[in-house]
Amino acid sequence: MPLIGSEKKEKKGEGGIKGVLYGMAVHGSVTAFLKTRMYMEHLFMLMTLGDMLGFPIIPPYYSLKLLPYVVPNIKAWKMRMFRERDFTDLITS
Amino acid sequence: MTGLLEYFEKNPETSVVIFAGKGGLGKTTCSAALSYYMATVQQRRVLCFSTDPQASLSDIFERDLFGKGEIEIVPNLFVVEIDADKRIKEYQEEVKRKILDMYKLDKLPEEVEEYIESASAEPAMYESATYDAMAELVARGEYDLYVFDMPPFGHGVRMVAMAEILAKWVDKITEAREEARKYEAVAATLRGKRVEEDELLKELLEIKKKMSFFTELLTDSRKTAFFMVLVPEKMAILDTERALEMFEALGIRMSGVVVNQVYPRELLDDPKTPEFLRNKVVSQQKYLEEIKEKFGKYIVAVIPAFDREPKGFEMLKLVSEHLMKSRIEL
Numbered sequence: 575m576p577l578i579g580s581e582k583k584e585k586k587g588e589g590g591i592k593g594v595l596y597g598m599a600v601h602g603s604v605t606a607f608l609k610t611r612m613y614m615e616h617l618f619m620l621m622t623l624g625d626m627l628g629f630p631i632i633p634p635y636y637s638l639k640l641l642p643y644v645v646p647n648i649k650a651w652k653m654r655m656f657r658e659r660d661f662t663d664l665i666t667s
Numbered sequence: 668m669t670g671l672l673e674y675f676e677k678n679p680e681t682s683v684v685i686f687a688g689k690g691g692l693g694k695t696t697c698s699a700a701l702s703y704y705m706a707t708v709q710q711r712r713v714l715c716f717s718t719d720p721q722a723s724l725s726d727i728f729e730r731d732l733f734g735k736g737e738i739e740i741v742p743n744l745f746v747v748e749i750d751a752d753k754r755i756k757e758y759q760e761e762v763k764r765k766i767l768d769m770y771k772l773d774k775l776p777e778e779v780e781e782y783i784e785s786a787s788a789e790p791a792m793y794e795s796a797t798y799d800a801m802a803e804l805v806a807r808g809e810y811d812l813y814v815f816d817m818p819p820f821g822h823g824v825r826m827v828a829m830a831e832i833l834a835k836w837v838d839k840i841t842e843a844r845e846e847a848r849k850y851e852a853v854a855a856t857l858r859g860k861r862v863e864e865d866e867l868l869k870e871l872l873e874i875k876k877k878m879s880f881f882t883e884l885l886t887d888s889r890k891t892a893f894f895m896v897l898v899p900e901k902m903a904i905l906d907t908e909r910a911l912e913m914f915e916a917l918g919i920r921m922s923g924v925v926v927n928q929v930y931p932r933e934l935l936d937d938p939k940t941p942e943f944l945r946n947k948v949v950s951q952q953k954y955l956e957e958i959k960e961k962f963g964k965y966i967v968a969v970i971p972a973f974d975r976e977p978k979g980f981e982m983l984k985l986v987s988e989h990l991m992k993s994r995i996e997l
Contacts, residue, residue, distance in 0.1 A: 614847035635795030
């Protein structure tokens with residue numbers, strides 16, 4: 575039993591170092607990439623499902639075909655699109 | 668002018684034929700007659716497809732075909748009369764089921780349900796569904812010849828224009844999707860994770876493949892023939908002129924003009940011809956002159972007016988003989 579405990583500890587420690595290194599080295603860029611990725615995902619959704627927000631979209635037929643894949647993103651997307659913006663966004667976002 | 672047979676001899680690669688024109692002038696009759704001839708005389712495997720919401724192939728073949736899928740009427744001749752409303756309904760259900768399965772849900776989120784309902788009410792939905800059905804049938808490639816009976820001129824030609832717009836739209840969003848993927852891939856690599864496969868991109872590429880195949884086929888004048896059907900009347904002539912302009916703007920070559928419902932000129936020589944009929948023939952002769960002048964080189968066939976409705980195989984055979992080997996000189 576104690577063996578398992580120490581093993582666990584060791585693993586945790588290793589993960590911790592890895593985490594620190596990751597945080598120091600690339601966390602910033604990963605966040606930036608993911609943010610850009612989110613913007614693009616939202617732009618894409620606007621192009622395909624924009625009519626959900628009132629933007630006319632040409633072929634709704636094919637939008638429906640793509641709809642299932644973006645269902646989990648709809649909430650976040652709508653919130654982002656409808657959010658009020660002011661100068662504090664520059665600091666916080 | 669020697670009929671459509673000569674056209675097919677000169678253009679042996681033709682695999683899609685589209686009849687367009689104003690409503691009620693005989694597009695459906697021509698589609699049915701051509702299909703019947705090709706299947707029975709030339710033993711080619713033919714699919715006759717009606718995209719007209721007021722389709723009357725059922726009438727001509729004297730059998731209820733509406734929304735019943737591909738039905739073999741005589742050996743080698745298959746007929747489809749698409750029920751676009753039904754197709755949209757089935758499509759909606761398919762999308763809903765997919766979402767429920769993908770996310771293991773019992774019920775659709777309200778906004779998603781609402782969106783599916785409202786998108787399906789869009790008028791463009793109807794055309795897209797029809798177009799998609801056409802593209803799908805042709806992509807399967809199970810027939811030697813596809814004959815499309817287009818809805819009356821206006822949106823018949825627009826359907827081809829829409830194909831190009833659709834193709835461009837899919838191109839653009841595919842590009843946007845691929846761009847977004849790049850960022851995800853970089854982030855995933857930095858985090859030491861694997862990039863998941865993008866199902867959505869796969870779906871998009873699938874749509875794109877289907878669409879570009881069909882659009883390329885439609886704009887390839889060796890493989891696709893567009894025929895306009897008209898009658899010797901002012902309105903029909905005006906419409907055909909407008910269609911010619913639209914075809915040109917879309918970069919499509921019109922393959923020919925079929926003049927339908929022509930009364931025999933010999934009626935004028937018979938003193939017993941009643942005044943009413945005589946006037947009709949005289950008026951037609953005037954417009955036939957105009958047709959000759961305006962579309963001379965395009966005229967491929969002249970079909971006489973019949974004393975009965977073109978229904979049933981016997982009449983179809985008669986019409987197809989005039990359509991394929993035209994004997995009437997203008």
